[in-house]
Amino acid sequence: MSNKELAELLEEIAKRLSVEDTPNSRFEVRAYEKAAATIGALAEPVEDVYAKGGKEALMKLPGIGKGLAEKIGEYINEGSIAKLEELRKRYPIDMNALTRIEGLGPKTAVELYKKLGVKNVDDLKRALEQHSVRELPGFGERSEESMLKGLQVIESSGGRLLLGDALPEAERIVALLIKSGLVERAVVAGSTRRMRETVGDLDVLATSKQAEKVMDLFASIDQVDRVIVKGPTKTTVWLKLGVSCDLRVIEPDSFGAALQYFTGSKAHNIQVRTIAVKKGYRLNEYGLFDRSGKLMSSKTEEDVYAKLGMQYVPPEMREARGEVELAQKGMIPELVELSDIKGDLHTHTKETDGVNTLEEMAQAAIDTGYSYMAVTNHTKSLKVARGMNEKQFREFFARMDDLSKKLGDRIELLKGAEVDILRDGTLDLDEKTLRGMDCVVASVHSALKINGKEMTERIVKALDSGLVHILGHPTGRVVNGREAYSVDLDKVAEAAERDGVALEINAFPSRLDLNDQNIMRVSSYKINFAIDTDSHNTSHMAFMRYGVGMARRGWLTNGRILNTRGAKELRKALERNRA
Numbered sequence: 001m002s003n004k005e006l007a008e009l010l011e012e013i014a015k016r017l018s019v020e021d022t023p024n025s026r027f028e029v030r031a032y033e034k035a036a037a038t039i040g041a042l043a044e045p046v047e048d049v050y051a052k053g054g055k056e057a058l059m060k061l062p063g064i065g066k067g068l069a070e071k072i073g074e075y076i077n078e079g080s081i082a083k084l085e086e087l088r089k090r091y092p093i094d095m096n097a098l099t100r101i102e103g104l105g106p107k108t109a110v111e112l113y114k115k116l117g118v119k120n121v122d123d124l125k126r127a128l129e130q131h132s133v134r135e136l137p138g139f140g141e142r143s144e145e146s147m148l149k150g151l152q153v154i155e156s157s158g159g160r161l162l163l164g165d166a167l168p169e170a171e172r173i174v175a176l177l178i179k180s181g182l183v184e185r186a187v188v189a190g191s192t193r194r195m196r197e198t199v200g201d202l203d204v205l206a207t208s209k210q211a212e213k214v215m216d217l218f219a220s221i222d223q224v225d226r227v228i229v230k231g232p233t234k235t236t237v238w239l240k241l242g243v244s245c246d247l248r249v250i251e252p253d254s255f256g257a258a259l260q261y262f263t264g265s266k267a268h269n270i271q272v273r274t275i276a277v278k279k280g281y282r283l284n285e286y287g288l289f290d291r292s293g294k295l296m297s298s299k300t301e302e303d304v305y306a307k308l309g310m311q312y313v314p315p316e317m318r319e320a321r322g323e324v325e326l327a328q329k330g331m332i333p334e335l336v337e338l339s340d341i342k343g344d345l346h347t348h349t350k351e352t353d354g355v356n357t358l359e360e361m362a363q364a365a366i367d368t369g370y371s372y373m374a375v376t377n378h379t380k381s382l383k384v385a386r387g388m389n390e391k392q393f394r395e396f397f398a399r400m401d402d403l404s405k406k407l408g409d410r411i412e413l414l415k416g417a418e419v420d421i422l423r424d425g426t427l428d429l430d431e432k433t434l435r436g437m438d439c440v441v442a443s444v445h446s447a448l449k450i451n452g453k454e455m456t457e458r459i460v461k462a463l464d465s466g467l468v469h470i471l472g473h474p475t476g477r478v479v480n481g482r483e484a485y486s487v488d489l490d491k492v493a494e495a496a497e498r499d500g501v502a503l504e505i506n507a508f509p510s511r512l513d514l515n516d517q518n519i520m521r522v523s524s525y526k527i528n529f530a531i532d533t534d535s536h537n538t539s540h541m542a543f544m545r546y547g548v549g550m551a552r553r554g555w556l557t558n559g560r561i562l563n564t565r566g567a568k569e570l571r572k573a574l575e576r577n578r579a
């Protein structure tokens with residue numbers, strides 16, 4: 001069982017409960033949603049937490065009370081949750097798959113079941129194609145169209161897994177191999193190492209003198225659902241996570257060449273191999289060989305690149321986008337690193353849709369080693385997130401002042417908001433309140449379907465207000481879920497340059513917005529970027545590395561990143577933007 005599996009079951013309970021109209025259901029729905037968020041973001045396997053400390057340990061996790069701890073215990077002990085089974089009997093539908101379609105909520109799913117017998121995504125597709133959905137009262141052509149579009153987005157994802165699910169799983173597998181003592185080295189390769197936003201399968205490399213034993217171990221680990229092919233040097237398994245994983249065991253001496261080869265991308269490798277061929281060499285996963293077939297290099301990636309007359313290319317850049325030429329000229333930029341990040345500028349607390357208290361979030365930032373953290377709760381028009389009004393911000397900031405006094409110089413707390421950019425481009429709080437803040441993130445959360453011209457004007461107007469420091473998740477896309485809204489990013493970047501606004505690289509694994517391609521598109525403008533986690537609970541703070549991955553894939557150096565500045569310098573930059 002993985003944390004993700006359990007989180008999905010808890011989410012399913014929340015969705016199914018949200019259809020029931022009992023007096024307690026709203027409260028219960030929120031409790032299950034919070035628990036799902038907590039478990040989904042937990043670094044340690046929830047089973048381990050339970051094994052060590054039982055229900056009490058679970059109850060120490062944010063947002064998990066006694067009732068939820070019991071349900072989780074029930075699942076760990078019995079492999080099922082009676083409450084969920086009961087709910088599933090009421091409506092035998094694939095709730096999670098159906099509601100993954102943008103614009104299709106639990107209530108709609110149940111209605112489609114009652115009226116048309118739709119139980120799963122295939123049924124829905126058929127119903128849409130036969131135009132029976134649009135005939136239903138309250139649905140119409142527009143909802144048919146929007147559901148079809150949602151279906152297309154999901155189908156085009158082709159079953160690729162989010163980096164935020166792939167990387168931790170690959171790391172767990174690597175850790176298990178190393179712990180076994182059977183391997184000398186084990187590392188993550190493939191698109192996961194390149195930090196692509198989604199990955200098709202996991203690739204792990206290991207060096208060992210006992211390949212057979214390694215393969216036996218790999219095939220039997222808990223994460224494996226079934227073995228697809230098992231051989232002496234390569235084994236492929238299907239993981240319970242819903243993705244396959246290749247393990248290759250290689251000779252220690254060819255580690256560098258193999259890592260270079262299996263990190264990819266394929267397109268990058270083809271370009272590198274062409275360079276080898278031009279020199280009369282041969283390059284493959286075993287090494288770099290000269291004209292006479294003599295091995296020239298294979299032990300480290302650095303050496304392989306060096307023998308080809310190239311600089312080392314960071315994995316995130318290996319996408320055949322011009323990095324090979326740069327490496328030949330010795331012009332690979334010094335990319336931003338996770339350790340350069342000094343703070344987080346976009347976080348939420350339980351006052352709006354976050355899970356943890358202000359105190360808990362501040363402690364998490366301290367534990368991460370940050371110098372500062374901006375707390376940026378939602379604003380009033382975002383009702384689903386219980387957004388705050390001007391008065392509530394004033395009261396909240398008074399509490400922040402108290403906490404800041406208590407914390408002294410352990411961390412600097414920045415007063416902020418994630419203020420909604422309303423449909424007409426105005427901001428969802430009055431000017432005085434916004435001017436009183438240290439860090440204003442402005443984001444679009446509503447009226448996402450307006451045309452590109454309107455959306456561009458709307459965002460540009462918000463930036464031109466002179467009240468905004470950071471444009472949050474600038475395209476609004478959800479990975480594998482929702483397309484970006486139509487917007488002219490060049491016009492947005494021009495405005496950001498004019499107004500001194502930083503564009504966000506939102507590190508939340510389902511957002512990663514801006515992504516690498518969009519970063520490259522706008523990085524020629526004189527603008528800064530802010531890499532933020534958009535944390536809704538303390539464990540989300542660990543998402544920072546995915547944002548850094550996007551920035552590196554977009555070739556950014558730390559000079560371009562606002563939150564690599566120390567606290568003093570950051571404050572100066574934020575003030576200058578307001579002047």
Ligand code: DGT
Binds near residue numbers: 191201261265266270
């Ligand atoms: P994915 O899994 O679709 O997210 O993308 P990758 O890049 O992880 O691709 P994958 O798993 O098929 O292969 C891992 C790496 O191995 C790939 O990036 C480059 C290398 N590789 C695999 N097959 C070939 C091939 O036929 N030619 C070359 N040059 N490299 C290959």
Ligand code: CA
Binds near residue numbers: 190191201203
């Ligand atoms: Ca792969």
Ligand code: CA
Binds near residue numbers: 190201202203246
């Ligand atoms: Ca693979």
Ligand code: ZN
Binds near residue numbers: 418443445472473
């Ligand atoms: Zn947001």
